Amino acid sequence: MKSDRDMKAHFDELETRSADAREAAQLEALNDRLARNGLAPVSDLGGLAALPVLRKSELVERQKAQPPFGGLPVSNLAHVFQSPGPIYEPGGISHDWWRMGRFLHACGVGPGDIVQNCFGYHLTPAGMIFENGARAVGAAVLPAGTGQTELQARAAHDVGVTAYAGTPDYLKVILDKGAELGLDLSRITRAAVGGGALFPSLRQEYADRGIFCLQCYATADIGNIAYESEAMEGMIVDEGVIVEIVTPGTGDPVAPGEVGEVVVTTLNPDYPLIRFATGDLSAVLPGVSPCGRTNMRIKGWMGRADQTTKIKGMFVRPEQVAAFVARHAEVSRARVIASREGEMDVMTVQVESPEGDPSPYAASVAELLKLKGRIEIVTPGSLPRDGKVIDDQRIYD
Numbered sequence: 001m002k003s004d005r006d007m008k009a010h011f012d013e014l015e016t017r018s019a020d021a022r023e024a025a026q027l028e029a030l031n032d033r034l035a036r037n038g039l040a041p042v043s044d045l046g047g048l049a050a051l052p053v054l055r056k057s058e059l060v061e062r063q064k065a066q067p068p069f070g071g072l073p074v075s076n077l078a079h080v081f082q083s084p085g086p087i088y089e090p091g092g093i094s095h096d097w098w099r100m101g102r103f104l105h106a107c108g109v110g111p112g113d114i115v116q117n118c119f120g121y122h123l124t125p126a127g128m129i130f131e132n133g134a135r136a137v138g139a140a141v142l143p144a145g146t147g148q149t150e151l152q153a154r155a156a157h158d159v160g161v162t163a164y165a166g167t168p169d170y171l172k173v174i175l176d177k178g179a180e181l182g183l184d185l186s187r188i189t190r191a192a193v194g195g196g197a198l199f200p201s202l203r204q205e206y207a208d209r210g211i212f213c214l215q216c217y218a219t220a221d222i223g224n225i226a227y228e229s230e231a232m233e234g235m236i237v238d239e240g241v242i243v244e245i246v247t248p249g250t251g252d253p254v255a256p257g258e259v260g261e262v263v264v265t266t267l268n269p270d271y272p273l274i275r276f277a278t279g280d281l282s283a284v285l286p287g288v289s290p291c292g293r294t295n296m297r298i299k300g301w302m303g304r305a306d307q308t309t310k311i312k313g314m315f316v317r318p319e320q321v322a323a324f325v326a327r328h329a330e331v332s333r334a335r336v337i338a339s340r341e342g343e344m345d346v347m348t349v350q351v352e353s354p355e356g357d358p359s360p361y362a363a364s365v366a367e368l369l370k371l372k373g374r375i376e377i378v379t380p381g382s383l384p385r386d387g388k389v390i391d392d393q394r395i396y397d
Contacts, residue, residue, distance in 0.1 A: 009291075009292065010105075010292065010293065011101060011102045011105040011106070011137075012102075012239075014239040015102070015236075015239060015292075015293045015294070015295070016292055016293060016294055017294065018294070019294065022239075022294070022295065023044075023045055026045060026242055026267065027042075027044065027045055029267045029269075030042065030045065030048075030242065030265065030267065032269070033265075033267060033269070033272035033274065034274065036073045036269075036272055037072070037073060037272060037274055039051065039274065045242060048242065048244060048265060048274075048275060049244070049251060049252065049253055051251070051274060051275050052251065052275065053246070053250075053251040053263055053275045053276075053277045054273065054274065054275055054276050054277065055277045055279075056085065056087060056221075056277070056279065059085075059087055059221075059276075060085045060086070060087055063087065063088055067088070068080060068088040069088060069090060072271070072273070073271070073272065074090045074270065074271050075269070075270045075271075076092050076094065076270045077090050077091075077092070077270075078091055078092050078093040079091035079092075079093075079125070079128060081123060081124055081125040081128075081220065082123045082124070083124055083125075083220045083221075087220070087221065089125055089220050089221055089271075090270070090271050091125055091128055092270050092271075093132065094270075095135075095136055096132065096133060096136035097132050097223070097268070097270070098125075098129040098132055098133065098218070098223030098224060099133075099223050099224040099238050099239070099240045099241075100129050100130055100132060100133025100134075100136070100216070100218070100223065100224050101132075101133045101134075101135075101136025101137045102133075102224065102227065102238060102239070103133065103192060103214070103216045103224055103227035103238075104130075104133045104134060104136070104137050104139070104165075104192050105137050106214060106227055106228065106229045106230065107163070107190050107191070107192045107212065107213075107214045108189075108190050108212060109134065109137055109139050109163045109190055109192065110137045110138055110139060111137070111138035111139065112138075112139075112162075113134075113137075113139040113140070113162045113163045113190070114139065114140045114141070114142060114159055114160060114161050114162050114163070115130070115134045115139050115140070115141050115142065115161070115162075115163045115164070115165050115192075116142045116144050116152070116155070116156055116159075116161040116163070116164050116165070116166075116174075116188075117130050117131055117134070117141050117142065117143055117144055117145075117165045117166070118144050118145065118146060118152070118164065118165065118166030118167070118170055118171075118174075119145075119146075119165060119166055119167075119195070120145055120146050121143060121145045122145070124220060125220050126195065126220065127143065127145060129218065129220075129223060129224075130165045130192070131143065133224075134165070139163065142155060142156075142159055142161055146166075146170075149173055149174060149177045150177055150181065152174050152177075153174050153175075153177040153178040153181060153183055153185065154181070154183065156174060156178065156183075156185050156188065157178065157183040157184060157185060160187050161185070161187060161188055162187050162188060162189060162190065163188065163189070163190040163191065163192065164188055164190070164191040164192070164193075164211075165191075165192045165193070166193065166195075167193060167194070167195045167196045168193040168194075168195075168196050168197065168198040168199070168202055168213075168215065169196065169202065171188075171191055171193070171206070171211075171213075172202065172205065172206075175188075175209065186210065188211060189210055189211055189212060190211065190212050190213075191206060191211050191212070191213040191214075192213075192214060192215075192216065193213060193214070193215045193216075194215055194216045194217070194218050197301070198213065198215040212230075214227070214228040214229070214230075214232070215227075215228055215235075215300075216228070216235070217235055217280075217298075217300060217301060219264075219278055221273060221276060222241065222264050222266050222273065222276065222278070223240075223266070223268070224238045224240075224241075225237070225238060225241055225243065225262070225264055225278075226238060226243070226297075226298055226300070229289055229291040229293060230291055231289045231290045231291040233285075233289055233290060233297070234285040234289070234297035234298060234299055234300065235297060235298050235299070235300045236289055236291075236293045236295050236296075236297050237295045237296045237297065237298060238295075239295060240266065240267050240268060241264050241265065241266050241267065242264070242265040242267070243262060243263070243264055243296065243298065244262075244263040244264075244265075244275070245258070245259075245260040245261070245262060245263070245282060245283060245284055245298070246260050246261050246263050247260055247261070247322065247389070248260065248261045248281070248305040248306075248307065248318040248322075248387060248388075248389050249305075249317065249318025249319040249320075249321055249322035249389060250318075250319075250322040251263070251275065254283075254385070255385070256284055256286070257283055257284060257285075257286065257385075258283060258385040258387070259281055259282070259283045259302060259385060259386050259387030260281065260282075260283070260305070260387050261277060261278070261279065261280065261281060261305035261387070262277075262278045262280045262281070262282050262298070262305075263275050263276065263277050263278070264276050264278060277305070278305075279304055279305050279306045280301055280302075280303075280304065280305060281301070281302040281303045281304065281305050281387040282298045282299050282300060282301065282302050283298065283299045283302065283387075284296060284297070284298055284299075285297040285298060285299060302387065303387070305318070305387065306318070307388060307389060307390035307391075307392070308390070309338055309390055309392045311336075311338050311345050311347045311371060312345045312347070312371055314370050314371055316336055316338075316347070316369055316370075316371070316390060317390075318389045318390060320368050320369050320370075321334055321335075321336055321369070321389045321390065322389070323368050324349075324361075324364055324365065324368045324369065327364050327368070328353070328361065328364065330353050330354060330355060331351055331352060331353050331361075332352045332353070332380050332381070333352040333380075333383050334349060334350065334351050334352065334383075334389070335349070335350045335383050335388065335389055335390075335391060336348070336349055336350075336369070336373075336389065336390045336391070337349075337350065337391045337393060338390070338391070338392045338393060338394055339393045339394060340394050340395075345394070346373070346374070347369070347371050347372075347373030347374070348373055348374040348375075348376060349361070349365050349369070349373050349374065349375050349376070350376045350378050350383060351375060351376065351377055351378065352378055352379070352380045352381065352382065352383055353377055353378075353380065354380060355377065356377055357377070358375035358376065358377050359375075361375050362375060
């Protein structure tokens, strides 16, 4: 781990700066990036909430109309990647372009390490994201990619791999294959994982094998968004992005601590994305990490914000629920519940309102949700703050 490698505690001084210094620097960078996107400057970071959210579906349509990047400002282009959608992402080769070095440093990876990079290199950017990060911390890379487990295990042994980068579970597959083949893979003592859930039992199994394992939260569009440190108390937001947690289907920030959709503004000057909706749910944790890094922390991945479901053959989307709430000033929140009675779908709309009569909302529900349903008036503040605006309670067996 880091302590046995004489590495400095933090990647750079940005990780431990004061909140005021961070906000001032981010505001200056943000206004520059807004100008590059043809947007007016804001007076503080809270001004982001007034700007439109960019969703992946919109990005796909923009890229179809203006290939390959939808007219968004891109500079210093070195690679073009493709993700499902399809969505095309630019990539650069400058120092820590995707900001993954910060996470690898937190994992204890640095000069003298050889990282077996088992993220994909074919079309998708994950492999290059981690390779660029390894270069930023001075580590060498075995560009392994995915599959061919026996060859991977033999290469790890022969090369003397000391660290792993890839999905959480594939390292176990390699280690088990190595044991089967009688190969000593004990030099692997650190693992930087992402792209899937790291279950506590699996992290413990790696720890029992002498492997220190941390996870990050990253996307192909943004790069690193947040990452674990040795404290393992939530995920620390990266210094090169601004994260907001909003009510799904809207761009409205939730109250501190509530679950909502992760919306990210990246300050990368080569590809500044403004208020990009990840489609993931999370929540802000109070305070700062015991490891000394001072940026905001989030709980990590808590599910998908795109709760679109089909009821009676019609799609119901979070945006429609948000439009219903916006139409009625006295309504603070609404929640659609999909259930079954016999062989029939039933839609119930729970409405937080001081009004006791549900009938005034029937027309809006029918118009905006395209379906008739039951309407239940509930006490303001009584609906769970769990990020759900559509709760599908039907059982699919």
